Amino acid sequence: EAGVTQSPTHLIKTRGQQATLRCSPISGHTSVYWYQQALGLGLQFLLWYDEGEERNRGNFPPRFSGRQFPNYSSELNVNALELEDSALYLCASSILSGGGTEAFFGQGTRLTVV
Amino acid sequence: SQKIEQNSEALNIQEGKTATLTCNYTNYSPAYLQWYRQDPGRGPVFLLLIRENEKEKRKERLKVTFDTTLKQSLFHITASQPADSATYLCALPFGSSNTGKLIFGQGTTLQVKP
Numbered sequence: 001e002a003g004v005t006q007s008p009t010h011l012i013k014t015r016g017q018q019a020t021l022r023c024s025p026i027s028g029h030t031s032v033y034w035y036q037q038a039l040g041l042g043l044q045f046l047l048w049y050d051e052g053e054e055r056n057r058g059n060f061p062p063r064f065s066g067r068q069f070p071n072y073s074s075e076l077n078v079n080a081l082e083l084e085d086s087a088l089y090l091c092a093s094s095i096l097s098g099g100g101t102e103a104f105f106g107q108g109t110r111l112t113v114v
Numbered sequence: 115s116q117k118i119e120q121n122s123e124a125l126n127i128q129e130g131k132t133a134t135l136t137c138n139y140t141n142y143s144p145a146y147l148q149w150y151r152q153d154p155g156r157g158p159v160f161l162l163l164i165r166e167n168e169k170e171k172r173k174e175r176l177k178v179t180f181d182t183t184l185k186q187s188l189f190h191i192t193a194s195q196p197a198d199s200a201t202y203l204c205a206l207p208f209g210s211s212n213t214g215k216l217i218f219g220q221g222t223t224l225q226v227k228p
Contacts, residue, residue: 004157033216043158043218045208056215090157100146100207103216105157 002026004106006091012112013081021076021109025093032074033094033103034066038087046089049074081113116142118206120219127194128227135189135222137204144206147180147187152201152221161202162189194226 005024013019025032034046045058049068057064063079072093078085088110092103119138127133137147146165150158164171164180164187171178177190191198201221208215 035218042220043203043205043216045215045217048215058215088155092157102148102160102163103158104160105150107157108155110155 004091004093004104006089006106006109008109009107010110010112012114015081015083015113017081019078019081019085019111021078021089021091021111022073023076023091023093023106024073025091026095026104029093029095029104030072031094031096032068032072033092034074034076035090035092036060036087037090037108038084043090047076078111083113086111086113116140116206116208116217118204118217118219120202120204120222122220122222124223124225126225126227129195131194133191133194133198133224133226135202135224137187137189137219139185139206142206143182146207147178148205148216149176149178149187149189150203150205150218152203154201158203191224194224196226196228199224199226 007022031050033048035043036046037043047066048056052068066076068074088108090105090108092105094101094103117140148163149161151161152158162178164178166182175192179188201223203221204219205216208217
């Protein structure tokens with residue numbers, strides 16, 4: 001069974017540009033979670049999507065947004081990139097909506113803003 | 115606000131010894147607690163989940179305890195091996211257990227020397 005897949009693996013963007021990151025959850029998982037892991041800051045919760053709807057978001061500005069498609073895959077968009085957006089962006093999925101069970105993480109997208 | 119603390123200093127132990135990692139939390143009563151392993155540049159991998167009504171949980175060489183009075187979880191790796199070297203993260207649900215949001219500790223890096 002395929003795990004959570006993320007693309008691209010690495011992404012280099014210039015300040016002010018937009019970045020689009022993609023995630024495919026494990027088959028059968030309807031919930032997708034996005035986390036940011038900046039150097040020295042640990043994992044910070046970004047967004048939770050379930051059944052195509054945004055269910056919760058963390059303390060990030062509105063230029064961080066996303067969506068979930070009918071096949072439960074998800075996209076994270078970061079507009080007006082800033083240098084401090086450079087981080088590892090991790091996507092996770094779980095079989096239960098909202099938590100209470102293990103989260104399966106992808107390998108992440110390393111975003112570098114120059 | 116809810117806060118999780120893990121020992122930020124790296125833990126260095128000799129192969130064959132038991133590693134004990136600590137996770138302390140404040141200002142709430144989580145329904146469960148999770149432990150993850152993360153290798154450099156990779157996404158976290160789920161290890162164990164322990165619920166508030168469970169005192170202890172085991173999986174092969176791993177053991178987790180959950181003391182809701184002390185607001186602390188201990189994570190033990192017995193008969194440690196160099197392959198156990200990694201960063202270990204504890205995670206708790208934010209607020210109620212089904213918000214989809216996990217709060218992660220900063221992680222403790224374990225180095226097992228042969």
